[in-house]
Amino acid sequence: MAAKSQICSIWLGSETGILKGVSLRKKQAFNFCEMSCLSRDQEVCVMAWGDPYESELLLGSVNGTVKTFSTDKGIFTATKECGDPSQGKFTGLAVTDSSMITCVESGLLKVWKEGSTDTVEVNVGKDICKMRQNQSQRHHVATGGKENPLKVWDLEKPDKPIFTAKNVAHDWLEMRVPVWVRDISFIADSDKIVTCTGHHKVRVYDPSTPQRRPVLEADFGEYPLTALSLPASQDAVVVGNTHGELAILDLRKGLVRGCFKGLAGAVRGLQCHPSLPLVASCGLDRFLRVHSLEDRSLQHKVYLKSRLNCVLLSSRDLESSSDSGDVEEVKAEEEDEVWDNMETVTEKTKKRAAEKDEAAVTGADGKKKRKQVNK
Amino acid sequence: MKAVKAPVEEMDQAECEVKEEKSASGPCFPPTFSVSEIKNKQRRHTMFLKLKEEKRKKRMELKKKKKKERKALDDKAPPKEVPKTIENQRIYDETTVNPEDEEVAFDEGTDEFSAYFNRLTNPKVLITTSDRPRGRTVRFCDQLATVIPHAYVYYRRGLALKKVIPQCISRGFTYLMVINEDRKVPNGMVLCHLPDGPTAHFKVSSVRLRKEMKRRGKNPTEHSPEVILNNFTTRLGHSIGRLFAALFPHDPQFVGRQVATFHNQRDFIFFRFHRYIFKNEKKVGIQELGPRFTLKLRSLQKGTFDSKFGEYEWVHKRHEMDSSRRKFHL
Structure with missing residues (x-):
């Protein structure tokens, strides 16, 4: 099991309660579960890395337990009761330096301090669809749900949210616009937060300004958006909806840059690679698909037999294994630098040449015209 | 020059x-x-x-x-070549179900149809139409109700499906079947499994009612028929096959000698309804009872009918998926 789990670079949680690991380099998929004790109430709702070295994986199940999976050893090392199933499924799971944060559908957000049994409980309002952690300020979390606007909480001062979004203005019929936040993400290196809604809108909020309404609103498709992810490159967001439409949206003007093809069913989990231009998506069609963000082509497609709920990428290179990965990465970077230099030089000369050519062509045209006139 | x-x-x-x-x-x-x-x-x-x-x-x-050459060679003749068809040249589908697969078996054993297959529920079907059905659609519904035992045809009365579904559930229906029509011709079918889905949306074509059929047998009896499901091999095909199987009661009454067939070929599902008779030990005669129609899957949605907010398990996307004629989904 250890050997298997160490080569896996993509982790998926399924509706049947199986944790799946996929190694793209070896083109193999593994199940990390006892096949004899499967049950539907172990359905994986949320997944998160337990530590920054990505050696521990936390899985939140429907029955209210959080399991710890060691990717080095390839076994489940711990199980913790973090709530009961009557309060709904997990909607978010995150870790800070010394504690674990869980959030359920009924809106009970709990902070579990390591080593002690007492918890900090925050009621963030009912019908929560998603809870996300700010990766740069790890004690900040954002929540949102049905008729529950985006709120940002500082867990060191959990009495009041530090930011509450205001609903957008009434529509052209003076009707209230319903609220339904389905997924949230913090934009790195800025205070901004991007959300997607069940009414196919993508909204960007900026808590650093006094404005509580979105600073940007974009529309995609006509079906509820279910997941969103931010790629490593700035000012874009990848969103997926219930019809299996996946697209990359530009956050500067809110336009669709392009769609990713090949999906057949609703998107449930979506994650962009932290450094490479890749996006992994999974959902009800039981496939894991990895697309390139650059040319939007399908890179990998893996059939995983169960409906998939969530996907988690390791931050290392997806195609190389853990032991030889570092060396290859360095090489690739060096090469990249070389290529970058070359490209810049050639581009410039090309441009100039093109300009000259154009000038020449226009000149020739001019001459022809003159000739025609003369005729 | x-x-x-x-x-x-x-x-x-x-x-x-x-x-x-x-x-x-x-x-x-x-x-x-x-x-x-x-x-x-x-x-x-x-x-x-x-x-x-x-x-x-x-x-x-x-x-x-x-x-002549073949006859001259007699039994030494080389075997006849199998003609190439787009079905036997089919692109391999990785979702083809292996019957020994534990995971798929578990997934199917605990899905929404497991209650029927564990013999906990008996099917009860409500058949209705779009608003204001016309001639052929009405007759088609009536004939479907004679094919499916425990089926009740109700007039739609302009009701919204989302309002009908809770009432169906409270009255113990396990299926809601809606026949849609265009210009008096039935052209769509929504098949919704109750109480918690899934919902399949089919295109209906080539409907042939009983009256229009040649060499048709006498009207079917009320015995519950046997069901034949052909060629549902992929994971999606299995789900659809289970959807059809759960329409009919568990134990067929062999006295009725009636068979309902769902035959899948190139993603088209052909429905036929026959009566058979064993003429002697080798020969069997069949007689079609009708109606016959062809279905093509448009989408499979998780949960009961909700075309706006429902999550789709599979949607047929024409330009993306139909790039190869040899690729089939069921």
């Missing part, structure tokens, strides 16, 4: 005429000559017919010769 070329062209034409005269006696063209070069339309047509006939004769001769 022109001055030089012109006589050559004239020469060519002259030659052509000569050729045509020759060919009139019998279609024996030089190898590079083609019928389409003949300028006279009538002539071209007759020549083409002759050529076609010639080709046919050759082909038949070749066939006869081959047959």
